[in-house]
């Protein structure tokens with residue numbers, strides 16, 4: 001079957017719904033369709049706090065139908081391939097959806113199988129992850145039962161959604177152990193493939209103090225490649241400062257794994273992406289570098305490695321404004337550009353948070369007029385109480 005819409009948005013997650021809402025606010029007669037297979041919409045930033053048992057997982061999930069903006073056509077299917085020269089998308093069920101303009105926003109792919117043994121080991125024997133609605137609860141089960149032994153926390157050598165999430169759950173674990181008098185009985189270690197605790201200097205220095213307070217060992221250049229679940233062994237590729245690499249086995253009683261991540265496979269093979277597989281857009285306008293009637297934002301876009309909902313809050317007005325100008329005037333004149341803003345609310349304990357905000361050049365880009373590299377209860381309350389309300393009732397409704 002063939003269909004046609006003026007604007008087709010691929011993906012109804014944070015980015016897709018926000019842009020759709022903003023476009024309909026600008027022109028309620030605009031013919032917009034969203035291709036989105038899921039019945040549910042998830043507020044993923046809460047998953048860290050489900051793993052750390054601040055919230056029940058159900059509060060992160062709502063019905064998609066309640067967030068598809070009024071007047072937008074919901075095509076409940078997967079996008080399977082793109083034909084950007086002919087201006088259509090083919091869905092998994094074989095329909096060709098033609099468009100005048102397209103916004104590509106299907107998020108990021110979690111590559112669990114890139115770590116040998118991980119898919120089989122996950123969800124039992126102390127192997128947990130906050131990366132998934134159904135998974136985060138097990139993190140809490142593991143954490144609750146941990147009283148002594150070794151707790152490892154990993155980060156892959158790929159970009160990830162929310163670069164702070166791999167560390168946040170570690171700080172919650174350490175604080176939970178502290179509150180229950182077990183902190184000295186657990187050897188907590190972070191395994192980073194990189195060479196720094198955080199890319200922005202002032203936040204790096206603040207986190208070093210947090211690591212010190214909890215007695216956490218931060219390891220550099222260690223990349224998880226295998227889990228031997230039956231033996232409670234994690235295997236890491238360890239690279240020295242000269243680039244020599246060896247495999248190292250580490251015992252764990254608990255291991256929180258953040259999987260390798262990449263652009264979805266159907267995007268990698270689309271002819272729309274850069275060398276790394278992300279959608280190839282202009283860093284400022286978020287317009288495609290080769291197909292001017294295509295825009296992209298969110299985790300799948302090639303703009304930045306800082307893939308967060310907070311970044312989307314700044315990207316969405318750029319896409320909706322520039323796209324409306326293109327529709328109305330045939331060219332973009334607004335000079336509305338994205339500056340690479342991203343934010344990482346680094347939960348450093350129960351009731352403690354450092355709100356790290358920065359731009360493309362890793363310069364701090366604060367929203368509040370006070371020193372942000374400081375643990376604050378007010379910022380913790382912002383994340384746990386205010387941001388979820390702003391997300392569901394503001395951002396997704398086009399009020400960002």
Ligand SMILES: Cc1cc2nc3c(=O)[nH]c(=O)nc-3n(C[C@H](O)[C@H](O)[C@H](O)COP(=O)(O)OP(=O)(O)OC[C@H]3O[C@@H](n4cnc5c(N)ncnc54)[C@H](O)[C@@H]3O)c2cc1C
Pocket residue numbers: 010011012013014015016035036037038043044045046047048077078079080105106107108130131132161162165264266297298299300307308309310311312343344345
């Ligand atoms: C544990 C965790 C903690 C986080 N913490 C924070 C935080 O504190 N602050 C913050 O700002 N961000 C945080 N994030 C990141 C944030 O959730 C993401 O960056 C954001 O959701 C990305 O939005 P998106 O629209 O690009 O992708 P998503 O919101 O993931 O949406 C993608 C959508 O595309 C759909 N889709 C997939 N494949 C197809 C297809 N083939 N065809 C059509 N549709 C498809 C999916 O069903 C989904 O609805 C966190 C994420 C995690 C996992």
